[in-house]
Amino acid sequence: MTRLGFLVRFTRGHRLWILAGLALAMVTALANVVLLAVSGWFITGMALAGAAGASFNYFLPSAVIRGCAILRAGGRYAERLVTHEAILRLIGRTRADLFAHLSRRSPQDPVFPRGADAATRLGSDLETLQGAVLSLFSPIVVALVIALAVIVHTAGIAPPVAVVVALGLAVGGGAVPVGLAFAGRRPGREAITARAALAMGLADVVEGRDEVFAFGALARTQAALTARDAALRQARRRAAHQDSLGLALLPVTAHVTLWAVVVAGAPLVIGGTLAPDALVMLAFLGFAAFDPLSPLPQALQRVGAVTAALDRVRALAGPTPKASPPDARTEPRGEPAPIRLTRVTARWPGASRPTLEDVSLTLAPGDRLGLVGASGAGKSSIVSILAGDLRPDTGTIEGTTGLRLAVAPQTPVLLSETLRHNLTLGDPAVTEVALRDALATAGLVDWLAALPLGLDEPLGRGGRPLSGGEARRLGIARALLSPAPVLVLDEPGEGLDPAAEAAVLDRVLATAEARRQAVVLITHRPAGLDRMDTVLYLDGGRVLEAGNPWALTRTEGPFRHFLERCAV
Template identity: 35%
Template structure:
């Protein structure tokens, strides 16, 4: 079993892929620091020239021009630093989101059954966006917070080693408090992201069930529940912000005290009240330059402390994403072998087991041949849906061998078909993105929705709500069937396709199934109802043994 990844290791792996852009951000940041030192030295020289040397400002035009050029170059370097950091962040977030989406695809509908769609959306959208500050600002600033203060410390030590000593003694206070604050900030951010996920699930569940809540007169109570969940999120957000502002205030206090100590030393040294060490050698140029560089010495550390909360937010978000990425996919990583005959599927002593439920299917021997209609029957819980999930590739066999035809495509129609918020055309194009309007109309006609389409003023542009709001149950099933007609897949898997339909709707859907057979498709229908199974050319009856632990299959001819 592979070791579980940590959020830090996962983020570090993503950041390594963007090291070139991060290096550019660091180089641009170093340029900003060096230009700042040169700018302060030029400013101190200009002030000394005018106040001590008595030079006329008109004779210092070259110095003022150099100062303006440095300001412009510094602005360009800052733009380069932010651009490189933002590019690295965009690329890293795209890579993280792609990794999450690929993993969700590997999990499939079976692996995602225990995950709420609101939590998944929160991780793919909000938690991925929370990585922005960590990459764009914190990671480059980690290097700059070490290098730039060291360069400034060397310059200050060259001017006055005692002032440099004051800065050196005060510098560790900021990283110390950053570490202390970070211990609590990471936990708070992790709890905050968990709260957002719960709030999202809570809100979406109430919206989806709003009709039922109104029918039972529970709308006011549901509103109070949503308000309570939102208020809990508000309190947790304020705790995180309170910690951020408090830590910033403490860090600013220590930086201000250190700068004040240096200012007092420079002032009293220039007045001649301090005669210790290099104080007697202080000049207006050296003293003013030391005083100007003191805030710049702490600025990289203060900036790092500000972005330290971006790091805590990123680690809190990464915790949830890594937890999702560590969920093993139910389908196997290894592709199934090819059939030895012209069959579409061959199962040899195949079983499917789950750790919490034990064996749910098999041992099963089954061959599915082109052009046939296989009806699968049996009591609830015997493994009919599991068999279809196995054929669709959503789960992997626990034992036995599963063989499939080369490049086999599968169409799937569930008893609760997925319909998205969008138009009729949008829902149809889930199966065939490149289908033109004529193909869409033909598919609806074959599925028995031609009359309905003719009565819709907006035609294919008619909007639907999530889950098919605006259509009856039978119409939703026929819309899903129209997608099957659009799909070129030779194998069609139908799981309880008429479970919630009335007799008239069921008859129309079954008639459409006959149209699939005329296309040369192979159908596998799992159902409790007799009418869908009556279409089958071959029947597979799944039964449980007396102990109810292992499943076995009996094939019977269809009369």
């Protein structure tokens, strides 16, 4: 998706609010310009009338001044109210949409943003885009409209003066901001990148503090964080210097333009073609036109930061793998049809080599499939293919249309919430009996009985801490509560003693058999493979051997060698 396309989608549903805020900003800026111009003309006219002893109607200009002052104050308040309401609604909806999009992407994807990086994109980077609408888009449009209106109005009264005003506005609203924008692109991008790097570094240290202390890496870690913090401060310092330069150049340009208008209009006053009070009005009009330009230097300087933040947020809304590949066939309702992968080759986006190569398998309802191999062999990638998170480059897939998987991951995500809330994430309507049955199947009956609040016991931070084995069995219980036709067990017995592991696996397989659920067991150990109908031994994304585990043990091959190594 292009930047423009993302911005169009970003503002969808809230454009009327944004346009209303833009209209109010224009009205406010116009009221400010008219207020200053009429005030200058009014004071000068009163002075000239007093010196000449002539009468002067001050009621109309007084009313205009009072009306513009009220309109400026009220318009500014209304503009802020409407614009911030639009932005807050927009950010809230976009953050929810991006989070939902992120949740549909596979964590196995190499370009999947990790914890602190994803949080920074959904937080600080999205807020930077919010600032872009408030301090970049709106000021540019308002400044352009007001500048053109002032130039056209001045040209209708005194064309030579209009040329001076146009040149001044071109310098103050064009050359200065654009020059600062080019100069600020690099610091802005560096600040966004450094901010994300610092956030990820801090999160890594907090999450891995035990390892940092255990390996004596505290000094090295502190030095790395200090370097990242210094890079962020340096980028922000350069941006601040350019901010200061913009704040200085624009007022200087405005005052030079003011006196240039007086000099250009003086011959017209002397020649009698322009009244003195009209010249003062034009001078103040040109001077007031710089007020809407004042946000431009800082706004355009933020272009680098905004585009960097836009690219990072836009990456979250990148293409999500569809639930089923193009050649998947729609299956009839009832018992799911067998799942077939035929010579499938696939790679993750950005990967240099295939993560799976020439893989074939069949998984019918009630089947038990074991995926065995070292880390990185391609076991999780097969599950990603079944879930639709990874699409094949070649080969065919059948039976995965609308397929749901119940996954018990090796490291389940458990929220800092009650036990009941964590178990019912997939289905809030699950009964208490079903919850207790699932916990019993996962071998957590005694553990549940020891909880003071039972199913309402809080877990995580501020609640009951969990060991790795307890968390893994909670993940199994949560997966058992799903009616999905395929149950995926990722290292279900890791951290358990052999007897407990065998008991848990026996109960889980018995439950799956009663439901006619297919079971996929992911492991790098022999435990549980003897209960599988078929075993695939993977290495480097290829299936080196496939078949019944008992038959494979009787032949010389990779699976038998694997069992012998584990026995030794």
